Amino acid sequence: MSNNEQNNGLATILAFFTGFIAGAAIGLLYAPNSGAETREKVRKTSTDVKNQTVEFAQQTIGAVKEGVQTLRPCQSDDTDSGDEMTEET
Secondary structure: OOHHHHHHHHHHHHHHHHHHHHHHHHHHHOOOOOHHHHHHHHHHHHHHHHHHHHHHHHHHHHHHHHHHHHHHHHHHHHHHHHHHHHHHO
């Protein structure tokens, strides 16, 4: 995956979360509830979003670590091939 594709993916994720938070905030502000009920909803929603963000970050870190682990053996193989080619010349 190129850096441009990674940046586009990150931008998409950021846009999604920004839209989600903005939509939730607008929905709560226009809801016909009392102040106490609205504050409780804001508190619950913000906690849920925080937990989802932490979970998503942990999954992403895990996927990156797995990707690095799968690339390391390939890197060693390529290095070994280069050493062999150097010895042949």
